[in-house]
Amino acid sequence: MDAAYPAGVYRHPYPSVGLKAAHPFRPLHFERLDPAVMRHRAEEFRRLMERRRSVRMFSPDPVPRELLELAIGTAATAPSGAHRQPWTFVVTGDPATKRAIREAAEAEERRNYEEGRINAEWRRALAPLGTDWHKEFLEVAPWLVVVFEQRYGVAADGSRIQHYYVKESVGIATGLFVAALHTMGLATLPHTPSPMAFLTRILGRPEHERPFALFPVGYPLDGVEVPDLRRKPLDEVMVVVDRPAGVPGEPQASAG
Numbered sequence: 001m002d003a004a005y006p007a008g009v010y011r012h013p014y015p016s017v018g019l020k021a022a023h024p025f026r027p028l029h030f031e032r033l034d035p036a037v038m039r040h041r042a043e044e045f046r047r048l049m050e051r052r053r054s055v056r057m058f059s060p061d062p063v064p065r066e067l068l069e070l071a072i073g074t075a076a077t078a079p080s081g082a083h084r085q086p087w088t089f090v091v092t093g094d095p096a097t098k099r100a101i102r103e104a105a106e107a108e109e110r111r112n113y114e115e116g117r118i119n120a121e122w123r124r125a126l127a128p129l130g131t132d133w134h135k136e137f138l139e140v141a142p143w144l145v146v147v148f149e150q151r152y153g154v155a156a157d158g159s160r161i162q163h164y165y166v167k168e169s170v171g172i173a174t175g176l177f178v179a180a181l182h183t184m185g186l187a188t189l190p191h192t193p194s195p196m197a198f199l200t201r202i203l204g205r206p207e208h209e210r211p212f213a214l215f216p217v218g219y220p221l222d223g224v225e226v227p228d229l230r231r232k233p234l235d236e237v238m239v240v241v242d243r244p245a246g247v248p249g250e251p252q253a254s255a256g
């Protein structure tokens with residue numbers, strides 16, 4: 001066992017001697033922060049993220065591609081099932097490609113909104129957002145990023161590489177992508193024109209990749225308005241469990 005571990009905490013240390021002999025490992029570089037610094041950073045990040053809003057009107061102002069590269073580089077740090085990194089971020093700023101995507105998305109969305117593919121309940125849920133089939137932003141935003149999930153990988157010799165927890169992995173990467181864009185002062189909108197197969201065709205992606213979501217990226221149009229929405233308070237989204245459910249314990253003081 002590695003002498004660096006404090007004795008007695010783990011009876012089954014990771015990596016085991018056998019594992020370490022078979023696969024490369026290296027020490028984790030991790031700095032424990034001062035508690036006041038931790039709290040300060042956490043508050044700053046939450047304040048920053050609370051200001052994020054999806055926008056539906058983008059400015060046509062250009063955005064350097066380098067910024068997109070940084071956001072995608074950040075997204076690609078996400079954890080993934082068996083570290084297979086089952087994502088492809090397809091970026092286009094090409095006007096003809098953006099136009100083709102807009103036209104195809106609007107054709108699908110028109111069917112959703114006008115031919116009843118969105119049912120009455122869904123329509124009611126969307127009413128405060130006021131979305132409709134028009135997707136002009138797909139042409140106006142300087143960049144479109146389409147996140148593809150790789151159902152499996154393809155090795156250099158053409159054989160298939162099994163991927164695991166693809167949706168979970170791509171969802172986490174996408175969250176980091178959205179956070180990275182917001183942190184650098186750019187806006188986006190997760191858009192899922194349904195069905196999305198046209199994205200595979202227009203962007204020339206291989207059969208083993210499936211569109212996950214489409215993100216127009218740019219600056220918000222000056223003067224844009226967003227719905228006055230509230231986020232759920234912490235006590236609605238966080239539950240603390242202090243004993244296993246279904247196991248009788250001491251009655252809580254407040255219940256007695």
Ligand code: IYR
Pocket residue numbers: 109112126129131132133191192193194
């Ligand atoms: N994909 C459609 C409909 C839509 C669905 C949800 I859920 C939204 O939060 C917003 C829109 C569209 O993009 O219009």
